[in-house]
Amino acid sequence: MIELFSVTKRYASGQVGLDNVTLKIDAGQMVFLTGPSGAGKSTFLKLIYCEEIPSSGSILVNGRNVSSLPRRKVPYLRRTIGVVFQSFRLIPRKTVFENICYLPRILGSSAQEQKELAYETLRRVSLSHRMNASPHQLSGGEQQRVAIARALMNQPEILLADEPTGNLDPELSEEILRLFLEINGQGTTVIFATHDRDLIQRVGRRVLTLEAGQLTGDQKLPGELNDAIGPGQGTMGPGQGTIDLEEEA
Ligand SMILES: Nc1ncnc2c1ncn2[C@@H]1O[C@H](COP(=O)(O)OP(=O)(O)OP(=O)(O)O)[C@@H](O)[C@H]1O
Numbered sequence: 201m202i203e204l205f206s207v208t209k210r211y212a213s214g215q216v217g218l219d220n221v222t223l224k225i226d227a228g229q230m231v232f233l234t235g236p237s238g239a240g241k242s243t244f245l246k247l248i249y250c251e252e253i254p255s256s257g258s259i260l261v262n263g264r265n266v267s268s269l270p271r272r273k274v275p276y277l278r279r280t281i282g283v284v285f286q287s288f289r290l291i292p293r294k295t296v297f298e299n300i301c302y303l304p305r306i307l308g309s310s311a312q313e314q315k316e317l318a319y320e321t322l323r324r325v326s327l328s329h330r331m332n333a334s335p336h337q338l339s340g341g342e343q344q345r346v347a348i349a350r351a352l353m354n355q356p357e358i359l360l361a362d363e364p365t366g367n368l369d370p371e372l373s374e375e376i377l378r379l380f381l382e383i384n385g386q387g388t389t390v391i392f393a394t395h396d397r398d399l400i401q402r403v404g405r406r407v408l409t410l411e412a413g414q415l416t417g418d419q420k421l422p423g424e425l426n427d428a429i430g431p432g433q434g435t436m437g438p439g440q441g442t443i444d445l446e447e448e449a
């Protein structure tokens with residue numbers, strides 16, 4: 201569960217990133233975060249994974265106050281949170297396997313463990329056949345799926361996505377969105393930031409709207425895609441609630 205209590209983030213430059221935001225996101229929820237450029241979407245996500253600290257207010261992630269977390273404890277928090285960015289952020293000269301095994305390797309997993317986990321995780325994003333490819337040999341949508349696999353390697357409780365479809369065309373964007381819905385259906389809490397309201401229009405989940413750092417909307421969209429996918433609010437166990445990505449393509 202993620203809880204924000206009167207959270208304000210004012211940058212050193214004086215810019216307000218977030219302005220007195222209070223809200224709660226239950227474990228297993230899928231939430232969209234929307235609003236125009238500069239509204240505070242990235243700030244919101246950075247505060248949750250402790251890339252930034254709030255100027256005032258507090259943030260609880262799974263009951264732990266992360267707004268006052270000592271720097272040395274941040275890596276432990278990050279192990280429970282996966283993050284995906286618009287620009288994929290893959291290491292160009294490494295293979296898909298090496299890219300996604302970075303963290304397990306430094307955490308001391310054996311080569312065999314890394315291989316099994318990598319294969320299993322790539323299978324979740326339908327890319328197990330590209331394990332030894334380099335990022336430049338993959339399409340944009342495939343690169344983003346690798347980035348999602350990398351975020352899933354730690355089996356995070358929370359998956360944060362900052363404009364993950366920002367560099368993709370509408371068709372691929374929907375494919376990536378469906379993948380996030382599927383991951384959510386397997387129990388992971390997902391926060392998906394996007395300014396693309398058309399993309400989320402049909403999904404039927406909770407939508408938080410930010411404007412100039414303030415939370416100006418918190419609504420539940422009715423949606424057709426939602427019905428095709430099922431409840432997906434974290435009540436299903438792993439492996440259940442899986443949707444076929446081709447189904448409606
Ligand atoms: N590191 C920083 N230093 C100073 N100001 C910042 C910093 N990061 C963000 N801001 C400011 O905080 C406000 C919110 O920015 P943020 O990046 O959170 O918006 P956003 O909703 O993610 O926008 P976009 O859709 O363009 O990604 C903006 O006014 C921005 O200029």
Ligand SMILES: [Mg+2]
Pocket residue numbers: 241242243362
């Ligand atoms: Mg942003």
